[in-house]
Amino acid sequence: MEDGSSTDGATIGSDELPRAEIQRGSTRPRARSCVDPVAEQATLGALRAGRRHEALKILMTAYSGAITAFTIRTLRNREAAKDVHQLVFLEAFQGIHKFEQRSSLWRWLCGIAYHRCLDELKRGRRMSVAGDFDVWDELAAPPDSMMEGDRVAKRRALEKCLSVLSNAMRMQVMMRCFFGLSFVEIGETIGEPHGTVQVRVSRILPRLQRCLLGEGIAR
Amino acid sequence: MSPRRRPSPDEDDLVDAPLLEDAERAEAAWLLARDKDPDAAPPSAEIARRYAEIEDLLANLSPHVAHQDWQDEVSRVATAAAPPALPWWNHPAFRWACGGGLVAAAALLLVLYPRPRDELEVAIRTGHKTGDDDRPRGDAKAFVGDHLVITARPKASGDLRVYRADGKLVGRCPDGPGCRSHPGDDYTIDVMLDAPLQYRVFLVIGMANASATGTMDVYLDAARAAHARVVSPPPIDVE
Numbered sequence: 001m002e003d004g005s006s007t008d009g010a011t012i013g014s015d016e017l018p019r020a021e022i023q024r025g026s027t028r029p030r031a032r033s034c035v036d037p038v039a040e041q042a043t044l045g046a047l048r049a050g051r052r053h054e055a056l057k058i059l060m061t062a063y064s065g066a067i068t069a070f071t072i073r074t075l076r077n078r079e080a081a082k083d084v085h086q087l088v089f090l091e092a093f094q095g096i097h098k099f100e101q102r103s104s105l106w107r108w109l110c111g112i113a114y115h116r117c118l119d120e121l122k123r124g125r126r127m128s129v130a131g132d133f134d135v136w137d138e139l140a141a142p143p144d145s146m147m148e149g150d151r152v153a154k155r156r157a158l159e160k161c162l163s164v165l166s167n168a169m170r171m172q173v174m175m176r177c178f179f180g181l182s183f184v185e186i187g188e189t190i191g192e193p194h195g196t197v198q199v200r201v202s203r204i205l206p207r208l209q210r211c212l213l214g215e216g217i218a219r
Numbered sequence: 220m221s222p223r224r225r226p227s228p229d230e231d232d233l234v235d236a237p238l239l240e241d242a243e244r245a246e247a248a249w250l251l252a253r254d255k256d257p258d259a260a261p262p263s264a265e266i267a268r269r270y271a272e273i274e275d276l277l278a279n280l281s282p283h284v285a286h287q288d289w290q291d292e293v294s295r296v297a298t299a300a301a302p303p304a305l306p307w308w309n310h311p312a313f314r315w316a317c318g319g320g321l322v323a324a325a326a327l328l329l330v331l332y333p334r335p336r337d338e339l340e341v342a343i344r345t346g347h348k349t350g351d352d353d354r355p356r357g358d359a360k361a362f363v364g365d366h367l368v369i370t371a372r373p374k375a376s377g378d379l380r381v382y383r384a385d386g387k388l389v390g391r392c393p394d395g396p397g398c399r400s401h402p403g404d405d406y407t408i409d410v411m412l413d414a415p416l417q418y419r420v421f422l423v424i425g426m427a428n429a430s431a432t433g434t435m436d437v438y439l440d441a442a443r444a445a446h447a448r449v450v451s452p453p454p455i456d457v458e
Binding site for chain 2 (some may be wrong): 058064073
């Protein structure tokens with residue numbers, strides 16, 4: 001489950017690739033990687049020295065933003081997302097001594113986040129449809145005032161389009177495009193063949209594309 | 220290994236869903252092909268640009284800023300949930316060190332105190348040819364013409380003898396027939412098994428002035444009378 005190998009061109013650690021490819025006009029898939037090599041090394045160093053609390057803090061600092069982004073979009077409930085987010089790091093702390101370094105810590109955390117979100121969805125508790133709009137508006141808000149209005153509008157439309165996807169579709173497209181996991185890694189995490197995940201994502205993106213067109217974006 | 224099957228969180232799976240239109244089918248086919256071949260031709264440059272933008276937006280989803288003290292909360296819960304620190308004598312590193320030390324000590328003992336060799340070794344060398352392998356006694360039968368090779372390492376003054384069942388002394392060390400050793404060294408007797416009889420080997424330790432002649436029974440009676448220690452392997456039957 002920790003296998004970090006990639007067979008589909010979205011190798012973890014290749015986060016410099018998308019920008020370069022955009023400039024050349026290539027059609028290479030743009031899956032960024034959230035892996036922070038410095039934090040990964042520091043965490044492993046702290047673990048080797050027996051400083052588990054320090055390792056946890058490094059992990060939280062490096063990856064909490066991305067994990068929160070995933071949990072809140074998956075669960076669409078601020079309180080549930082906050083609880084799951086904390087649970088992810090707590091579980092990581094409790095199980096980190098068993099981490100075998102067959103993948104990155106980031107990939108490992110992604111797996112925990114996916115399964116804890118799944119558990120929360122299955123429990124179905126605290127799901128508030130009425131609260132969705134508030135959450136999506138908040139997510140689409142620009143992190144800084146310098147962002148172009150066009151970009152803000154696109155973000156807002158994307159968040160809306162993500163919200164109409166099913167939970168499974170939304171999680172998998174985020175694992176691919178936001179987390180930067182390979183199809184093999186996603187397949188291992190969710191327990192499905194990577195080819196199935198690949199086909200699914202190739203069909204989600206056109207749905208998103210058409211939804212954005214319907215929102216007056218991506219023209 | 221096939222991945223674990225987990226139930227989907229909902230039913231809306233696009234994998235088997237029909238594509239709505241030709242354009243969507245073409246785009247999905249291109250996206251699929253592109254994952255294997257980044258240079259796969261898109262339906263149009265405009266479509267490629269649109270998907271690039273969508274993926275760029277997806278890759279840069281805005282993070283949600285958590286409340287300030289959440290890390291402290293997690294650390295506090297983690298500390299409370301963590302098992303108490305092990306005492307130093309029960310720490311894995313200490314236990315590994317102890318185990319390693321014991322293994323090293325055992326290895327050192329083996330080097331410094333090698334296993335003592337047997338006091339009496341009996342082997343049969345087959346045939347008359349030199350250079351044949353010596354077989355330890357018990358591995359095979361002995362035949363007339365084989366050689367019986369006995370090595371003795373008595374810790375004190377010893378007397379090594381080979382008798383035939385008819386009572387004849389066929390080998391003796393030191394100072395006897397078949398003996399290839401010098402005083403003070405290990406005793407080695409090499410005698411040819413020249414008759415289809417039973418042969419007996421005796422190492423007698425602690426008997427002074429053993430008679431160089433006499434039958435096997437006389438010799439053993441004298442050893443018992445002198446309270447000597449007698450070491451004797453099983454008899455060797457020669458066919």
